Amino acid sequence: MDQPPFHPINASPGLSVNDIDTPALVIDLDAMERNLRLMQRFADQHNVKLRPHAKMHKSAALARQQIAAGAVGVCVQKVSEAHAMLTGGVRDIYISNEVVLLSKLELLVDVFIGLEEKNTKISIATDSLTGIRNLAYALQNRDAQGSARIHVFIEIDVGQARCGVPPGEAALPLAREIALHPRLHFAGLQAYHGRAQHQRTVGERRATLAQVMQDVQRTLDALKREDFTAELVTGAGSGTFGIEAASGVFGELQAGSYLFMDADYAQNEADPAQPTFEHALFVKSHVMSVQPGRAVCDAGHKSHAIDSGLPRVHGRGDDLRYVSCSDEHGVLHGSTLPQLGEVIWLIPGHCDPTVNLHDQMIGVRGGLQHGVVERIIAVDARGALT
């Protein structure tokens, strides 16, 4: 199929922020870059690697910016995301997710070996013998004469109840299987607790992570009894990374949302062990209807994801709330309603799936009031689902 039509937002470098059409996804570059530096400094101070999750921004340019600042590479969730990042010049990619179908793994190997000479490093998570065997078979099948190796992390379920084998002995058959395949390298453990990221109090998050640490340690101990060494334990998100960083167990942080922050993460009680990040991602919207008791803006859930709650109106409190959402509309209530045509800046509930709704992010320098468009950032992996 030909590429479908593209609907660029009316914005190019030099344009005033006031002239950006709506709804549009806008990055406050100053805030984003402060977040970026703050996180890298934190990782450096704690002597842990930072491998931000690119499932969040889906942009090769932002991934390269994170790597230039000190990140070791990025995480992705899908083979097609890995492809988008490789095409965009990123050379150290970890698919922190299970890929079991041979067809998908062969695609991954095809892209990888096409780039091997450029110091590309590919890692992947697994929780099944089938996944490991298909990966080894794909390498053998598509790169019989080559020597490319893929790094494999065993995922353990530390309480998220999603992917991952149970902690402890269940990792052993997988480690043994990886060891059978010379082109696979056992790299360590993947241990991520997604729900813990959004537990609201520091106490809850610390209690959950204490259990995670026990689960990881138990698995490391089981592996050690068979002389398997997990070089690295990787995990952590923007809600808990301060705990993983101080644990002495985790060597790599996968947090991604810190770069943009969203309304959901902003509801977390601040952990003094973590730096505080600023909102850097906004949906610019405007008021398209004012009727008795309400205003309606032109940004509904086709322009921002609501899986983690409705957006907040930036710069406003209870005097203006985004109270309900349909595909193309957001209804605003409050004591001080905006006027018809007025600009409304929304802080999305959840940044990752919000970015995935847009083909481009408009990077603004100088703030949302008086700023100027500096760069248009392509969402390279938008719609990269497979």
Add this chain to the structure above:
Amino acid sequence: MDQPPFHPINASPGLSVNDIDTPALVIDLDAMERNLRLMQRFADQHNVKLRPHAKMHKSAALARQQIAAGAVGVCVQKVSEAHAMLTGGVRDIYISNEVVLLSKLELLVDVFIGLEEKNTKISIATDSLTGIRNLAYALQNRDAQGSARIHVFIEIDVGQARCGVPPGEAALPLAREIALHPRLHFAGLQAYHGRAQHQRTVGERRATLAQVMQDVQRTLDALKREDFTAELVTGAGSGTFGIEAASGVFGELQAGSYLFMDADYAQNEADPAQPTFEHALFVKSHVMSVQPGRAVCDAGHKSHAIDSGLPRVHGRGDDLRYVSCSDEHGVLHGSTLPQLGEVIWLIPGHCDPTVNLHDQMIGVRGGLQHGVVERIIAVDARGALT
């Protein structure tokens, strides 16, 4: 900005349905075409026009197919969607939504007058004097020498509490304003009650629509007292169109979801006054992890929208339920868990925003078990937010 990378699904005409990569949006063309014919026959029998909402499928090819079967044109919600439909050869487009910014209205006029010779008809909804004046100004400004006219519907709020002036007298200032501008034509009333579509019992929907009819009649009466004639009342969705069609008040149905149906609409008690439609839109997914008590499929809420609830597993009952969702994962519980790698067909909770997540829909002929890809349908207006 250049167009961002495109991530086509591995599917081309002739391919077996079994070979479509996942997750992918798949249309059962046989079911879709039965839905299409059923709806057109219903409209014909009730002597009402059918103007399906293209915000749902966002595809010019499907819009043309609906028009070829008898639809008068399509609705859209945004100027950029209108643009995508016009570019795709659709010539009768109603923006059933408020557009008030001059910049947006000028864009609309630019596209419209570029096509005027081809019998293009553009209509738009309004609920403000500003919207009407800016529309007239845009026509005058961008087409000073031309004679293009735009049809304007006054939107009344029939209980949705979103856009629309209150029913009755509040429509009069708008009708008077439209009459001041010779290039605007007062076409009638827009009256849509979105929430009514999803009220579960027929009784609830009939009670809500009885109020809608009173609101519409009261507005028509007020207009008539000043000699304004509303040629057409337009509205209705896939949950209530049987009521509007039989009302003698509504002359045009805007239902869109009937073409694909979704899990949310399927929860409505069937109205004997409406035909019953089949599910025709599915997310093909596969099981990427099986762990104690659960299976995990590779379709999360980046591949299907969950604003109206989680998807259902097609062909399964309580023995396999999609119980929780994250960006890239769906967790399945039930008494009969599928195996690793097994294909899972999901019926999305809400078709409109699900389609908007995908660049393409894969049309399959011959069913989901043994079918063959017949056509790839571009989601022309994907990301057309402005």
